[in-house]
Amino acid sequence: MKKVLLQFLTLSTIFCFLFFGLNSINWMSLFQINKLSEKTEKKLGEICWDMFKDEHAEIKDSTALACIDSLLNAICIPNNIDKKKIKVHLLESEEVNAFALPGNHLVIYSNLIKESGSPEALCGVIGHELAHLEQSHVTKKLIKEIGIATLTTIAGGENTGAIKEVVKTLTSTAYDRSLEKEADVKSVDYLTAAKINPIPFADFMAKTDTRKTSTELENWFSTHPDSKERAEYIKAYTKKKGVIKNIKVLSDESWEKLNHY
Amino acid sequence: MDLEHLQIHMNRMNTFSYNPQEYELEKASNSYLMSLLAVVVGLPLPIINLIATVSFYISNRKSTYFVRWHCTQALLSQLSLFLMNSFGFWWTISIIFGSRNIQNNYIAYIFTLLLVNIFEFGGTVYSAIETRKGKHVEWFFYGPLTHLICKP
Numbered sequence: 001m002k003k004v005l006l007q008f009l010t011l012s013t014i015f016c017f018l019f020f021g022l023n024s025i026n027w028m029s030l031f032q033i034n035k036l037s038e039k040t041e042k043k044l045g046e047i048c049w050d051m052f053k054d055e056h057a058e059i060k061d062s063t064a065l066a067c068i069d070s071l072l073n074a075i076c077i078p079n080n081i082d083k084k085k086i087k088v089h090l091l092e093s094e095e096v097n098a099f100a101l102p103g104n105h106l107v108i109y110s111n112l113i114k115e116s117g118s119p120e121a122l123c124g125v126i127g128h129e130l131a132h133l134e135q136s137h138v139t140k141k142l143i144k145e146i147g148i149a150t151l152t153t154i155a156g157g158e159n160t161g162a163i164k165e166v167v168k169t170l171t172s173t174a175y176d177r178s179l180e181k182e183a184d185v186k187s188v189d190y191l192t193a194a195k196i197n198p199i200p201f202a203d204f205m206a207k208t209d210t211r212k213t214s215t216e217l218e219n220w221f222s223t224h225p226d227s228k229e230r231a232e233y234i235k236a237y238t239k240k241k242g243v244i245k246n247i248k249v250l251s252d253e254s255w256e257k258l259n260h261y
Numbered sequence: 262m263d264l265e266h267l268q269i270h271m272n273r274m275n276t277f278s279y280n281p282q283e284y285e286l287e288k289a290s291n292s293y294l295m296s297l298l299a300v301v302v303g304l305p306l307p308i309i310n311l312i313a314t315v316s317f318y319i320s321n322r323k324s325t326y327f328v329r330w331h332c333t334q335a336l337l338s339q340l341s342l343f344l345m346n347s348f349g350f351w352w353t354i355s356i357i358f359g360s361r362n363i364q365n366n367y368i369a370y371i372f373t374l375l376l377v378n379i380f381e382f383g384g385t386v387y388s389a390i391e392t393r394k395g396k397h398v399e400w401f402f403y404g405p406l407t408h409l410i411c412k413p
Binding site for chain 2: 011
């Protein structure tokens with residue numbers, strides 16, 4: 001009996017060594033799984049953006065764009081994110097929404113700025129969407145829900161129906177719960193590295209629970225479930241990170257101006 | 262080290278408690294060949310191997326000790342392989358039809374399974390040939406385990 005047990009342990013150990021040894025190889029990058037080519041991703045982003053451009057008026061005011069640029073700089077520089085690759089678009093809309101598109105497009109609706117209530121909360125939302133881009137959540141989600149073959153076909157030619165499906169997937173459905181949490185946590189990391197207080201971001205999240213009657217406000221949150229729970233873990237994670245720095249990312253005057261669009 | 266050499270290290274060739282007859286050698290050798298059935302017909306379902314081996318085991322449970330012993334060893338090795346393959350099979354199904362994504366540990370597990378299956382396949386073919394020649398092959402772990410289960 002002892003011999004059987006010893007030999008069983010030996011075999012189990014060999015199996016574990018084999019598995020963990022093979023697991024240490026990065027197969028995902030070796031086989032390029034869940035990766036669209038840079039060209040395809042760029043093309044998809046352009047196609048999606050063209051569709052949004054036609055449906056919403058883009059705010060091209062230099063003051064507004066400069067304000068958003070300041071917020072983006074405040075997050076990107078301390079976190080070593082290449083800001084040049086991020087294409088920020090500010091759109092006029094009553095919807096409270098912000099989302100990331102393939103090809104590093106970041107779309108922010110004007111009403112989200114107003115409803116966020118503070119530059120810090122807006123930075124939190126921007127950080128969350130930046131995390132989706134930086135962690136390749138956007139392409140992962142598209143590949144999972146639409147499929148790599150269809151995406152490559154869409155990028156290769158005109159197919160309005162399929163493009164609408166891509167846009168719908170990116171703006172109206174949630175990422176996996178784990179990816180949302182990962183983006184929230186990453187956003188807190190970005191904010192703390194940038195010395196921006198993440199609490200207003202958590203408060204913005206919690207606020208939705210008391211304002212459920214506002215259909216516009218519900219939009220961004222309906223794609224990001226369990227706002228109250230998220231607010232709680234953002235606060236808990238912030239507390240765990242220690243001392244909260246609180247630099248002013250935007251002057252009151254600039255924030256006022258930004259709120260008028 | 263090639264597969265055959267590795268097999269020789271892993272499997273021990275012992276003498277059995279009595280000298281089996283020619284018909285026993287054939288039946289014992291067939292018990293290993295039955296476990297290769299699914300591979301031969303090209304079916305991907307892991308349960309097929311096990312069903313084939315279990316059927317052969319049941320039909321020979323009243324046979325001589327030598328035949329029963331090798332049927333039991335073949336069955337035990339297939340049973341553990343079945344558990345490992347089933348886990349991989351349902352993991353794959355949950356990726357294709359469910360909400361799971363392909364992850365690094367899935368690929369690592371599939372490669373581990375592939376290596377284990379190749380090793381098991383080589384071991385099974387080797388045991389079938391050697392048993393047919395009248396040599397008693399005891400596998401590492403499965404041999405001593407079979408001795409505990411299968412009594413004369």
